[in-house]
Structures are given as C-alpha cells and as structure tokens.
Amino acid sequence: MSKDLVPVIGLVPSLETVFLDEQPATANLTVKSWAPYNRFAVQAADNGLDSFGLREGTYAIFREARWPDRECQVCLIRFAEEVTIRLVEGIRSDMVNLRVSGDRIPPVEAAPTDFTIVGILDGVIFEEFAEVAPIETDDFDWGA
Helix, strand or coil: CCCEEEEEEEEECCCCCEECCCCCCCEEEEECCCCCCCEEEEEECCCCEHHHCECCCCEEEEEECCCCCCCCEEEEEEECCEEEEEEEECCCCCCEEEECCCCCCCCEEECHHHCEEEEEEEEEECHHHCCEEECCCCCCCCCC
C-alpha cells in the first residue's frame, strides 16, 4: 500500500462554528493509501460526532467536494467565514438538516444556499496512530 501526504489545515469543532484562518497548512498527515482526488485533513476539536468515529483529537480526512453524493455523509461545512463538521441529511430537499451525534445540540435546518460544503469525510485516523510531519519550507539560504 502506498503512502500519501495530506495537508492538515487546522482544528475544527462540530458542536459550534469557528473561524478558520486560510493560511497554508503547516503539517502533513501520512495516509497509507492513494486517492485520485484532492484530500485534506482537520483535527476534531470535540466529541460531537463520536458515534461516527470522530472523537476529540482524531484526524478527519476529507475529499474536496461541493455537495454530498449520498445521504447522511459527514461534511466540512462553511458558513461565511466560519466552519464546522456536521452530518448532512436531506440532500435532495429544499431544506437540509445539519446535525451531530445524539441530542448534544439541536440540528440546524438550512437551505443549500445558506452554506458551502468544503469536503466530504473520506477517512479517520486516531491521534495515537497519526504520523504528522511539519511541511518543509523552501526558504532560500543566502549564505549570510
């Protein structure tokens, strides 16, 4: 099985939204597979989706996508400048439900035009098994 490096773009909660600064990734996560599409990772900031395998500290690997291709997929969602991770239900409806595990917070009912899907969950790596390495910079040494 080949290894692939996936950029880690930050820490994202599921029980609230958070501003995610659009800075370049500072670390790469080693993933032991190859995919024909672009992927990125975030680290789960809470246990809001623990019944789906995302507990606090877990790395969620997302494939870039603009809309789920199946019902009930876990997605990275953007509301204006803030992001969160939610399960998306009712993808063919005028209003969709964005929810977490259990009754921790009420589901959000929103029109598909009220938010943007950034990625769809492609895999999970628990923190204790993650191989994370800083991204090497191409800083030029002038020899001074």
